[in-house]
Amino acid sequence: MAEGQELKDKSRLRYPINGFQALVVTALLVGLGVSAGLPLGMLTEMLLPLAWVATLTAFIFSLLLYLKALMAPASALAPGGNSGNPLYDFFLGRELNPRFGSFDCKYFCELRPGLIGWVLINLALLVQEAELRGSPSVAMWLVNGFQLLYVGDALWHEEAVLTTMDITHDGFGFMLAFGDLAWVPFTYSLQAQFLLHHPQPLELPTASVICLVNAVGYYIFRGANSQKNTFRKNPSDPRVAGLETISTATGRQLLVSGWWGMVRHPNYLGDLIMALAWSLPCGVSHLLPYFYLLYFTALLVHREARDEQQCLQKYGLAWHEYCRRVPYRIVPYIY
Ligand SMILES: NC(=O)C1=CN([C@@H]2O[C@H](COP(=O)(O)OP(=O)(O)OC[C@H]3O[C@@H](n4cnc5c(N)ncnc54)[C@H](OP(=O)(O)O)[C@@H]3O)[C@@H](O)[C@H]2O)C=CC1
Numbered sequence: 524m525a526e527g528q529e530l531k532d533k534s535r536l537r538y539p540i541n542g543f544q545a546l547v548v549t550a551l552l553v554g555l556g557v558s559a560g561l562p563l564g565m566l567t568e569m570l571l572p573l574a575w576v577a578t579l580t581a582f583i584f585s586l587l588l589y590l591k592a593l594m595a596p597a598s599a600l601a602p603g604g605n606s607g608n609p610l611y612d613f614f615l616g617r618e619l620n621p622r623f624g625s626f627d628c629k630y631f632c633e634l635r636p637g638l639i640g641w642v643l644i645n646l647a648l649l650v651q652e653a654e655l656r657g658s659p660s661v662a663m664w665l666v667n668g669f670q671l672l673y674v675g676d677a678l679w680h681e682e683a684v685l686t687t688m689d690i691t692h693d694g695f696g697f698m699l700a701f702g703d704l705a706w707v708p709f710t711y712s713l714q715a716q717f718l719l720h721h722p723q724p725l726e727l728p729t730a731s732v733i734c735l736v737n738a739v740g741y742y743i744f745r746g747a748n749s750q751k752n753t754f755r756k757n758p759s760d761p762r763v764a765g766l767e768t769i770s771t772a773t774g775r776q777l778l779v780s781g782w783w784g785m786v787r788h789p790n791y792l793g794d795l796i797m798a799l800a801w802s803l804p805c806g807v808s809h810l811l812p813y814f815y816l817l818y819f820t821a822l823l824v825h826r827e828a829r830d831e832q833q834c835l836q837k838y839g840l841a842w843h844e845y846c847r848r849v850p851y852r853i854v855p856y857i858y
Pocket residue numbers: 686687688689744748751755775776777778779783787788790791794826830833834
């Protein structure tokens with residue numbers, strides 16, 4: 524169990540940290556099913572109807588959550604989803620942490636169904652390719668491997684999601700419910716879907732270069748996220764104690780050396796490099812496999828701007844000083 528950030532009423536919610544176990548249990552159940560004759564590859568023929576059902580589920584779920592939020596106390600509402608405009612509030616989410624007993628709807632949806640569903644769809648596409656062509660292609664192995672690493676990493680470090688703005692600031696409305704339940708599994712698996720219908724020959728040297736790109740992206744992404752998480756948990760931890768910091772009026776400090784001294788969002792940079800590595804196995808003849816990279820760039824640029832606003836509010840002058848010391852946002856010398 525882990526404790527979340529402090530809420531408006533000074534209380535803290537508790538969250539179970541067992542996302543990685545959920546992934547392992549799902550893998551075991553799917554393995555059992557497949558060995559008992561479950562035709563996993565058939566899933567690939569049901570993607571469109573399943574995407575519709577997921578969207579409808581997200582719609583009904585967020586409608587119920589909106590109705591539930593009408594009875595919630597003011598202290599339980601999200602800062603942005605309480606405008607009084609029902610459509611806007613339904614879309615962004617009125618309540619910050621809707622719960623049924625100890626079951627936290629937003630926390631559950633943020634990582635588990637979407638991320639585990641995504642790698643399950645990828646696996647089904649790999650199995651289907653093996654059935655169609657005798658064995659999965661190198662490109663399909665790479666896409667499956669890279670994205671499984673990403674999902675496994677997110678679930679392994681599940682506790683880190685408790686400090687993201689989705690959990691601490693945003694309500695749970697249609698946008699996030701749709702994003703978590705429908706958008707992630709069905710659009711994040713587009714590269715593997717593309718490969719099933721457009722096989723790409725991949726020579727060993729090209730595959731090795733693509734693996735290197737993914738490794739570099741992962742190294743930056745994990746290094747930056749772990750450095751910040753370690754520092755926030757215990758600034759005197761020997762792994763971060765030697766880093767240069769700026770003090771803020773809130774008593775918290777900001778890192779100005781290490782990964783966070785290179786750009787203001789080194790974790791986004793690593794994430795984008797990995798996104799490129801996931802598209803490259805699909806070749807360069809079609810734009811579709813690059814959809815994730817384009818959408819993700821737009822999402823992270825927007826997210827970075829929102830985070831800047833929140834940090835400026837929290838840290839004021841100290842944030843200005845940080846921006847002066849670390850002038851680039853995501854890509855050194857470019858942006
Ligand atoms: N694949 C996907 O679809 C998505 C992936 N992601 C990934 O999720 C991860 C989490 O991203 P996200 O939630 O956006 O935010 P971040 O992990 O980047 O966290 C931002 C927060 O970090 C703290 N911070 C910022 N600068 C510093 C500094 N110099 N020193 C110490 N603390 C600092 C601030 O919070 P405070 O000071 O309060 O601690 C700030 O609000 C990222 O790796 C991102 O790439 C995100 C969105 C979508």
